[in-house]
Amino acid sequence: MDSSKRGPFTIKGTREIYSNPWIHVSEDSVERPDGSTGIFGIVDIIPGVTIVAMDEKNNVLLSHEFRYAVNRVSIELISGGMEAGEDPLDCAKRELEEEAGVIAEKWVSLGCLDPFTSVIRSPNWMFLARGFHEGKTASDSSEILSIERVPFSEVLQMVMDGKISHGASSVAVLKVSRYLGLS
Helix, strand or coil, X not given: CCCEEECCEEEXXXXXXXXXXXXXEEEEEEECCCXXXXXXXXXXXXXXXXXXXXXXXXXXXXXXXXXXXXXEEEEXXXXXXXXXXXXXXXXXXXXXXXXXXXXXXXXXXXXXXXXXXXXXXXXXXXXXXEEEEECCCCCCCCCCEEEEEEEHHHHHHHHHCCCCCCHHHHHHHHHHHHXXXXX
């Protein structure tokens, strides 16, 4: 058996626990830096994007979508998963048109978020999109969502009050608040 390294840990073996098109769960048997043995579980989720889509009046497009895992409707920014090999900005443009039916002319990268670094690998790229014109919606058949425009100040308050609890949406809104000097 070949050993490999991950930082200060030596991986003695890896086994797949579960896999579907969106997630992959594996478990590594490791030797820790102190010589003891242990395990690490890793959940790989397809990478994603989250978009603060803001019109000329500083209204933001919000999605209301039932999320199975939390068993409730979640209020979020436009978000979606990347296809294999897809560039994050290209994915953001595709998701904005598919889910909200708009095309944005101006894009600003807000960086990448690692949502839960202890066990989940699922990078999420965040963007600010401005300068809309109409496109075509093409939501996934598994998505049941509605889109509304909400003033940025209200969206920021929704984040602060916990009404928006989606991690990447919250971080992106806070970054835009700082970036544009809006509150």
